[in-house]
Amino acid sequence: MGLERLDKLLASTGRWSRSEIKRMVREGRVLVDGRIAASAEEKHDAETVHFTVDEEPVRLSRFVYLMLHKPAGVLSATEDGRGQTVLDLLPPEYRKRGLFPVGRLDKDTEGLLLLTDDGALAHELLSPKKHVDKVYYTRVAGKLTPDDCAAFAAGMTLGDGLACLPAGLKILSTDAESEALVTLREGKFHQIKRMLAARGKPVLYLKRLSMGTLRLDDALPPGAWRELTEAEAAGLRENGN
Ligand code: URA
Numbered sequence: 001m002g003l004e005r006l007d008k009l010l011a012s013t014g015r016w017s018r019s020e021i022k023r024m025v026r027e028g029r030v031l032v033d034g035r036i037a038a039s040a041e042e043k044h045d046a047e048t049v050h051f052t053v054d055e056e057p058v059r060l061s062r063f064v065y066l067m068l069h070k071p072a073g074v075l076s077a078t079e080d081g082r083g084q085t086v087l088d089l090l091p092p093e094y095r096k097r098g099l100f101p102v103g104r105l106d107k108d109t110e111g112l113l114l115l116t117d118d119g120a121l122a123h124e125l126l127s128p129k130k131h132v133d134k135v136y137y138t139r140v141a142g143k144l145t146p147d148d149c150a151a152f153a154a155g156m157t158l159g160d161g162l163a164c165l166p167a168g169l170k171i172l173s174t175d176a177e178s179e180a181l182v183t184l185r186e187g188k189f190h191q192i193k194r195m196l197a198a199r200g201k202p203v204l205y206l207k208r209l210s211m212g213t214l215r216l217d218d219a220l221p222p223g224a225w226r227e228l229t230e231a232e233a234a235g236l237r238e239n240g241n
Helices: 006-011 018-026 119-126 146-154 191-198 230-240
Strands: 003-005 030-032 043-045 051-053 056-058 065-070 110-116 134-141 168-173 177-184 203-211 225-227
Touching (some): 006 018, 006 030, 006 051, 065 230, 119 230, 177 191, 191 203
Parallel strands (some): 110 203
Antiparallel strands (some): 003 043, 030 051, 051 056, 065 225, 134 177, 134 203
């Protein structure tokens, strides 16, 4: 890769607009290899340069990976004339990058949603062959029993003929309402709701907690997001291999 302008390199992270970058440079907040950047137009080699902004190292990645705590009531689509989408929760700089959610959560489902522009990784993570487990917390109406766990483990075929791969059901509490962790390695439409409805235990609440090694950050309230750390992104690439 040749030399590229500082503002272009920093803008490629999707975190700042060009005008914000110019301002940060003017304010002396951008360091290039340990020295205060003189101009937003100076050119650097993306392969070797090391930037910090406000003393935080900046990762120049070709791709963006965001963890969003999806709130209920928001669609996992990238565009929808009828309602708010997960992209509407992001600042414009990210929205322009063509990010998309890796797998969909229903409108009323909460929890971990990965957003990226890395199509190859998304494909790998969603392929049932790759065995990337997705873990959900659920609360259902009715008493979950060991028979329900056995049915999940055997691989259910639903009334409409949908054949599900073996899945995990770990009961956390069981009463008039029950709580459980469900582990899926695929993501068919309304899958958990349909599997539990087929067992006569309709879902009252559903939240995704993890996808492979990536766990929803407890510090993120619903609607909040952050970039993945280097270690989290590397872990996901491992999951996809
Ligand atoms: N299964 C469902 O039924 N809904 C989701 O949003 C995710 C998994």
